[in-house]
Amino acid sequence: MPSVETLRQILSTVPFPGFSRDIVSTGSVTKIDVEGDVVTVSLQADGSDDETRRRLAEAVRQALAGQEGVSEVKVRFAAAGPVRLPVAGQAAEPTPAPPKGPQAKNIIGVASGKGGVGKSTVAVNLAVTLARQGRRVAFLDADVHGPSAPLMFGLEGSRPERADEQGRPLPLEAFGVKIMSMGFFVERGNAVIWRGPIVGNFIRQLLTDVAWGELDDLIIDFPPGTGDAQLTISQTIRMTGAVVVTTPNDLALIDALKAIAMFRKVEIPVLGIVENMSFFVCPGCGEKHEIFGRGGADRAVKDEQIPLLGRVPIDPQVVLESDKGRPVVIDRPEAPAALAYGKIARAVVDAAEVPETGKGGLGRFLERFGGK
Numbered sequence: 108m109p110s111v112e113t114l115r116q117i118l119s120t121v122p123f124p125g126f127s128r129d130i131v132s133t134g135s136v137t138k139i140d141v142e143g144d145v146v147t148v149s150l151q152a153d154g155s156d157d158e159t160r161r162r163l164a165e166a167v168r169q170a171l172a173g174q175e176g177v178s179e180v181k182v183r184f185a186a187a188g189p190v191r192l193p194v195a196g197q198a199a200e201p202t203p204a205p206p207k208g209p210q211a212k213n214i215i216g217v218a219s220g221k222g223g224v225g226k227s228t229v230a231v232n233l234a235v236t237l238a239r240q241g242r243r244v245a246f247l248d249a250d251v252h253g254p255s256a257p258l259m260f261g262l263e264g265s266r267p268e269r270a271d272e273q274g275r276p277l278p279l280e281a282f283g284v285k286i287m288s289m290g291f292f293v294e295r296g297n298a299v300i301w302r303g304p305i306v307g308n309f310i311r312q313l314l315t316d317v318a319w320g321e322l323d324d325l326i327i328d329f330p331p332g333t334g335d336a337q338l339t340i341s342q343t344i345r346m347t348g349a350v351v352v353t354t355p356n357d358l359a360l361i362d363a364l365k366a367i368a369m370f371r372k373v374e375i376p377v378l379g380i381v382e383n384m385s386f387f388v389c390p391g392c393g394e395k396h397e398i399f400g401r402g403g404a405d406r407a408v409k410d411e412q413i414p415l416l417g418r419v420p421i422d423p424q425v426v427l428e429s430d431k432g433r434p435v436v437i438d439r440p441e442a443p444a445a446l447a448y449g450k451i452a453r454a455v456v457d458a459a460e461v462p463e464t465g466k467g468g469l470g471r472f473l474e475r476f477g478g479k
């Protein structure tokens with residue numbers, strides 16, 4: 108029978124399903140016990156789905172089964188079930204060991220029905236505004252089709268290089284916000300090859316294996332649309348709610364409604380809508396022009412009974428500032444767009460604390476399951 112150390116070394120050549128990192132360095136192997144010719148490997152795979160656990164167990168068995176002196180390989184999962192993250196209105200359940208993954212009061216997804224409506228700009232300015240209010244804020248850029256956080260936070264070319272004492276990578280930081288992005292790990296332009304389950308796994312790893320520390324708000328910049336990746340994230344993470352960004356025109360609204368329907372299907376409260384590029388104030392005459400039409404968000408608010416969190420004006424300087432990694436709320440805090448983001452941040456926090464129906468946890472429970 109090989110020694111426990113040798114067995115650990117063998118397991119350190121086994122990649123975590125779907126990833127290049129091995130299962131020892133990811134902390135998935137918590138214990139190796141040897142009794143006679145039986146090896147028992149304890150695994151920790153919080154936040155992984157059943158299929159990933161099955162593949163992980165199989166990989167461990169395969170790696171050790173052929174070793175001389177080993178007649179049986181048993182696999183145990185140390186803590187079953189998904190990571191338990193506290194949600195608004197509920198106390199976190201006491202757990203014997205410190206929970207893995209971010210401890211955040213609010214986990215808020217910023218989503219849109221389609222790309223280019225200003226979702227990432229809203230997400231970044233929301234995060235920075237909340238951090239400026241003294242809140243402990245993190246930003247997870249899950250927009251695989253074009254991770255823009257490195258650019259928008261002025262962190263292009265940076266890599267998370269520092270780790271905590273447990274070897275977990277520390278997020279990068281800008282404007283008081285802790286940031287993790289797929290853009291820190293893939294070359295620019297390659298991100299588009301990330302799809303469905305791989306995205307889900309990667310996000311899960313970013314959530315559970317990053318040293319986030321204690322947070323008030325975790326803002327997740329979702330990929331645009333309503334595909335597999337969005338569903339995987341929604342079902343993996345215990346989210347407080349979602350903010351849906353749209354523009355005033357009908358086409359954007361149709362897509363936004365699809366996003367709202369998706370969140371409702373997976374029972375994630377939609378905290379509200381942000382209408383971006385709502386109007387343009389002519390710098391010459393001061394008149395308000397509704398360039399992309401009007402009424403889109405109003406209709407969603409009326410038909411779907413979703414709060415309007417705010418309207419952001421078109422501001423050409425926002426584009427330049429975003430590209431320079433200087434969010435408008437930092438560069439020009441008095442600009443109408445920055446004031447709009449400020450108002451949205453307040454509305455988001457208010458809505459997160461009393462999600463959707465305006466009732467607290469018990470009210471919503473009674474509404475769903477009956478009773479008075």
Ligand code: ADP
Nearest residue numbers: 222223224225226227228420421422425426429
């Ligand atoms: P998405 O995340 O929906 O794809 P982005 O946030 O990347 O959209 O924004 C798309 C483009 O629109 C960017 O160039 C951004 O700078 C610009 N933009 C976003 N919001 C505004 C605004 N209020 N006024 C002017 N340009 C904006």
